[in-house]
Amino acid sequence: MFDIQTQLFEGQDIRFGPIDHEKDPGIESKWTHDSEFMRLMEVDPARPLSAAMLKKQYEKLEKEVEEDKNLYHFMIRSKADDRLIGKAAVQWIEWTNGNGFLRLGIGAAEDRGKGYGTQALQMLLRFAFAELNLFRVSAIVPEYNEGALALSKKFGFMQEVCRRRSLERDGRRWDLFVFGLLSDEWRNQL
Amino acid sequence: MKDVFTGKLVRLSAVDPEEMSKAFTRWNRDSEYTRLLMMSAQPLSSAKAIQKWMEKEIEGVSPTNFFFTIRALDENKLLGGLGLNVISWAARESFIAIFIGEREYWGKGCGTDAMNIVLRYAFTELNLQRVSLGVFEYNPRAIRSYEKVGFQHEGRMRKYLNHEGKRWDLLYMGILREEWLQVQNGDKT
Amino acid sequence: MRDLFRGKLVRITAEEPETYAKSEIHWQRDSEFVRLADSDPIQLSSAKKIKEWAEKRFEKGLKPDRYSFTVRTLDEDKLIGFFGLRIDLMHNEALVGIGIGERDFWGKGYGTDMMKLCLQYVFSELCVERVSLGLHEYNARALRSYEKCGFRLEGRTRKDILREGKRYDSLWMGILREEWLQMQNGDPI
Numbered sequence: 001m002f003d004i005q006t007q008l009f010e011g012q013d014i015r016f017g018p019i020d021h022e023k024d025p026g027i028e029s030k031w032t033h034d035s036e037f038m039r040l041m042e043v044d045p046a047r048p049l050s051a052a053m054l055k056k057q058y059e060k061l062e063k064e065v066e067e068d069k070n071l072y073h074f075m076i077r078s079k080a081d082d083r084l085i086g087k088a089a090v091q092w093i094e095w096t097n098g099n100g101f102l103r104l105g106i107g108a109a110e111d112r113g114k115g116y117g118t119q120a121l122q123m124l125l126r127f128a129f130a131e132l133n134l135f136r137v138s139a140i141v142p143e144y145n146e147g148a149l150a151l152s153k154k155f156g157f158m159q160e161v162c163r164r165r166s167l168e169r170d171g172r173r174w175d176l177f178v179f180g181l182l183s184d185e186w187r188n189q190l
Numbered sequence: 191m192k193d194v195f196t197g198k199l200v201r202l203s204a205v206d207p208e209e210m211s212k213a214f215t216r217w218n219r220d221s222e223y224t225r226l227l228m229m230s231a232q233p234l235s236s237a238k239a240i241q242k243w244m245e246k247e248i249e250g251v252s253p254t255n256f257f258f259t260i261r262a263l264d265e266n267k268l269l270g271g272l273g274l275n276v277i278s279w280a281a282r283e284s285f286i287a288i289f290i291g292e293r294e295y296w297g298k299g300c301g302t303d304a305m306n307i308v309l310r311y312a313f314t315e316l317n318l319q320r321v322s323l324g325v326f327e328y329n330p331r332a333i334r335s336y337e338k339v340g341f342q343h344e345g346r347m348r349k350y351l352n353h354e355g356k357r358w359d360l361l362y363m364g365i366l367r368e369e370w371l372q373v374q375n376g377d378k379t
Numbered sequence: 380m381r382d383l384f385r386g387k388l389v390r391i392t393a394e395e396p397e398t399y400a401k402s403e404i405h406w407q408r409d410s411e412f413v414r415l416a417d418s419d420p421i422q423l424s425s426a427k428k429i430k431e432w433a434e435k436r437f438e439k440g441l442k443p444d445r446y447s448f449t450v451r452t453l454d455e456d457k458l459i460g461f462f463g464l465r466i467d468l469m470h471n472e473a474l475v476g477i478g479i480g481e482r483d484f485w486g487k488g489y490g491t492d493m494m495k496l497c498l499q500y501v502f503s504e505l506c507v508e509r510v511s512l513g514l515h516e517y518n519a520r521a522l523r524s525y526e527k528c529g530f531r532l533e534g535r536t537r538k539d540i541l542r543e544g545k546r547y548d549s550l551w552m553g554i555l556r557e558e559w560l561q562m563q564n565g566d567p568i
Contacts, residue, residue, distance in 0.1 A: 160347050
């Protein structure tokens with residue numbers, strides 16, 4: 001069981017950290033040039049981004065965190081060499097209802113399939129339920145994102161909504177699933 | 191081509207921030223109304239503050255947001271409004287939110303009529319493929335209206351809302367272009 | 380899913396403003412390139428002005444109806460050109476502008492590969508129904524390339540450009556979604 005002394009932001013091989021405005025834009029820019037990554041992460045049309053654009057996005061993001069107070073954003077770094085490997089967030093938080101949406105992505109193809117996503121999701125869920133005291137968390141996953149579907153099922157998320165034919169890519173329409181996990185359900189797994 | 195914004199009971203018209211903000215201050219005092227419509231608790235804002243917000247966010251032309259007021263055909267009375275938000279042009283999908291602020295007009299078919307007008311606009315003018323909406327479990331009047339218009343149930347986010355110490359589900363509904371066309375072909379009026 | 384950003388000879392990139400400005404300054408000095416690309420009177424902008432323009436380009440963020448990409452060669456990673464898309468959201472149509480600023484890469488198939496990559500992007504990710512473009516009658520190389528990609532000549536506005544004392548037509552071409560799909564010839568989509 002976790003307690004106040006157990007670190008929220010340290011995992012086995014990864015840690016959550018803040019944005020490094022100097023180094024991170026260049027690394028994330030490379031990820032955005034991989035159309036597969038963009039299509040797994042975003043519903044909006046995939047397009048590559050320059051480091052300059054990402055710098056501006058990061059500034060906007062930190063402003064939003066500060067002003068709107070309904071977003072928590074983390075950079076995922078490997079513990080071994082402090083390398084940026086992904087991003088995680090709890091967003092669209094509605095405090096009166098106790099709801100939030102999760103976002104998680106591991107940027108480089110070589111870094112996927114190594115268990116980093118599982119570790120990151122574990123930490124993100126603990127932060128959402130045990131620190132933000134949310135009642136439920138949701139995740140939006142396109143039908144073709146098998147990695148995310150498997151990860152959601154592993155953590156006991158229930159598929160609650162099927163937005164039929166919500167996306168069009170490569171000449172066909174895809175469903176968009178909404179998954180939900182309640183705090184009791186998360187606690188029962190611990 | 192007939193007027194795209196006129197229905198049988200109501201018509202859609204442009205938002206006048208001054209008029210609409212005053213109406214909002216009246217409607218927002220009805221907490222049953224705000225709890226049927228809003229996800230989270232709303233402050234009771236002044237007409238001035240609402241007008242300012244509307245002028246900034248709503249007035250003018252946007253490529254993704256389309257706002258309308260709903261007016262009764264007979265007296266031209268302002269009844270409510272609706273907003274169409276295109277969440278993805280590539281996917282041609284939009285979300286819709288509709289509200290009838292004037293209580294005496296609840297349950298009279300105005301919402302259904304307005305929804306029919308805006309769906310026609312969405313599918314034949316904006317050429318969308320899908321319209322989605324969220325509705326609260328405790329709003330059966332709206333759920334019935336959406337079903338009548340052709341929306342299909344797509345699931346529910348469990349225990350999403352928290353009111354009066356109880357939790358309620360958020361229902362998702364969606365209508366595809368082909369489903370809407372079928373509804374039109376079945377209805378010869 | 381296929382790699383959206385890679386063709387056979389080139390790939391799509393987003394460049395840092397300084398890098399892009401450096402190439403743009405160099406390309407703007409080539410009056411033949413500019414006259415093939417544009418109808419506006421050719422001008423010489425200062426390096427400073429071009430740098431400012433490159434930095435300000437995405438200040439307002441990304442828009443759903445504008446896409447601007449740069450292109451690098453796969454083998455030597457050289458920045459050779461660009462293409463831009465303007466989408467008519469309601470009618471689901473794209474207008475494309477494409478150019479290779481590095482003249483050493485003209486006539487070697489790079490333009491055709493770029494356009495094929497552009498069409499793949501616009502039909503697979505933006506899901507439009509048709510793509511249009513315009514070109515000058517005197518740009519024979521481009522006309523051949525576009526035809527190879529599947530564009531059909533749809534019309535010409537007669538004698539609408541005046542350069543070097545002679546009048547030239549502007550040509551207008553288009554390709555439909557079903558035509559592009561047919562050209563894919565059983566390539567896995």
